[in-house]
Amino acid sequence: MNFKIIGGGVAGLASALAVSNAGGHAVVYEKAANFEPVGAGLQLGPNASGALRKLGAWDAVLPFTYAPPEIHMRDGRSGKLLKRLPLGTSFEQQYGMPYLSAHRADLHKALNNVASTQPRIKIHTNSEIDELSLGSFDAIIAADGVRSKTREKLFPGSTAVTTKDLYFRSLLPMPSKEADVNLECVNLWLYPGGHVVHYPVGSPVQLNLIAITTGDEPKIFFKNASKNLQSVLALPSEFSKWQSAYIPQLNQWHQGNITLIGDAAHGTLPYLAQGAAMALEDAALLQGELKSNAKTAFENLSTKRLFRTRKLHQSSMRAGQIYHSSGATALLRNAALTLAPAALIQKQLNWIYSYKI
Numbered sequence: 001m002n003f004k005i006i007g008g009g010v011a012g013l014a015s016a017l018a019v020s021n022a023g024g025h026a027v028v029y030e031k032a033a034n035f036e037p038v039g040a041g042l043q044l045g046p047n048a049s050g051a052l053r054k055l056g057a058w059d060a061v062l063p064f065t066y067a068p069p070e071i072h073m074r075d076g077r078s079g080k081l082l083k084r085l086p087l088g089t090s091f092e093q094q095y096g097m098p099y100l101s102a103h104r105a106d107l108h109k110a111l112n113n114v115a116s117t118q119p120r121i122k123i124h125t126n127s128e129i130d131e132l133s134l135g136s137f138d139a140i141i142a143a144d145g146v147r148s149k150t151r152e153k154l155f156p157g158s159t160a161v162t163t164k165d166l167y168f169r170s171l172l173p174m175p176s177k178e179a180d181v182n183l184e185c186v187n188l189w190l191y192p193g194g195h196v197v198h199y200p201v202g203s204p205v206q207l208n209l210i211a212i213t214t215g216d217e218p219k220i221f222f223k224n225a226s227k228n229l230q231s232v233l234a235l236p237s238e239f240s241k242w243q244s245a246y247i248p249q250l251n252q253w254h255q256g257n258i259t260l261i262g263d264a265a266h267g268t269l270p271y272l273a274q275g276a277a278m279a280l281e282d283a284a285l286l287q288g289e290l291k292s293n294a295k296t297a298f299e300n301l302s303t304k305r306l307f308r309t310r311k312l313h314q315s316s317m318r319a320g321q322i323y324h325s326s327g328a329t330a331l332l333r334n335a336a337l338t339l340a341p342a343a344l345i346q347k348q349l350n351w352i353y354s355y356k357i
């Protein structure tokens with residue numbers, strides 16, 4: 001079977017690998033003129049690592065990854081460390097794959113490197129697709145991102161919803177040390193109305209920092225933050241700014257021989273750091289379904305993935321509310337985090353990380 005893939009992001013390239021691994025042919029059309037190293041850091045939980053292995057891209061991605069030893073949850077007002085969640089060997093033993101971080105551009109480059117060696121995959125950059133004709137193809141996989149034009153054509157009214165949150169992102173040379181903060185770890189700072197996440201990525205290692213605010217620049221928004229958070233926020237010399245968006249929940253992702261995949265199908269808020277992971281899971285599952293004809297494979301993809309991606313969407317929204325709470329709610333949250341054993345907190349996320357395809 002011949003597949004036309006719209007979009008050459010993580011979902012598009014992973015889908016091309018899925019098609020090729022299943023014995024089909026894929027042509028990827030990417031509107032960008034070149035695969036420039038865009039984006040910043042992302043976290044790859046064991047579910048993402050497992051999907052990469054299934055797609056045959058794990059060995060190519062691994063050299064570009066970083067293994068943070070723990071997640072540190074902190075209160076951004078007091079600076080207090082509320083909880084340490086171990087990630088290292090015990091985490092890997094539990095889930096069978098490690099928890100890693102990577103630069104999005106490195107993940108993308110590794111997928112592109114693997115796809116480029118596959119004779120049944122062709123990739124065309126500078127190729128924007130604006131109509132949904134099959135032409136000589138048997139089926140279309142639309143991996144055109146959260147603002148997917150394909151989705152709007154297939155499901156009118158499904159335009160992406162922008163929220164008031166802004167993401168300020170920066171990548172900077174890894175500082176040698178920062179008082180009282182372990183920069184080797186994933187650090188999550190909770191603050192009324194916003195939060196800050198930072199962790200190392202890449203090789204050579206850089207510090208990836210994201211500050212989520214309701215509009216103001218981080219240094220203004222977090223003006224009442226603890227000294228240690230303020231000194232972390234003083235590290236970047238500049239931020240790039242992104243508008244937060246998610247898509248309305250769909251009841252299905254396909255129509256006949258056309259399917260959505262990745263962010264185009266279920267783009268959500270990034271508060272559980274699962275955007276790329278969900279796209280990789282979609283593609284790995286599609287790979288197994290492609291033993292059927294495209295229409296059946298797309299039906300099965302949508303049916304098998306809807307519940308999980310919806311649950312992730314709802315959980316990401318809920319996580320944002322918890323991270324951003326204030327007053328008595330924040331005090332209760334902090335008390336619960338301090339008292340609860342790390343294993344109990346990890347158990348709440350088990351359904352995300354233990355997913356096997």
Ligand SMILES: Cc1cc2nc3c(=O)[nH]c(=O)nc-3n(C[C@H](O)[C@H](O)[C@H](O)COP(=O)(O)OP(=O)(O)OC[C@H]3O[C@@H](n4cnc5c(N)ncnc54)[C@H](O)[C@@H]3O)c2cc1C
Pocket residue numbers: 006007008009010011012029030031032038039040041042043104127128129130143144145146149261262263264270275276277279
């Ligand atoms: C530039 C960029 C940087 C990002 N950086 C981060 C990050 O740092 N951290 C993080 O967690 N997530 C990041 N994301 C989001 C993350 O990559 C996605 O959540 C996840 O990887 C799923 O990706 P996707 O392929 O579904 O969508 P996307 O990554 O959005 O990819 C969609 C692709 O489709 C292309 N496209 C769109 N319309 C057309 C068309 N009509 N014809 C042809 N091509 C088209 C786009 O140019 C893009 O390359 C980024 C996304 C983008 C686009």
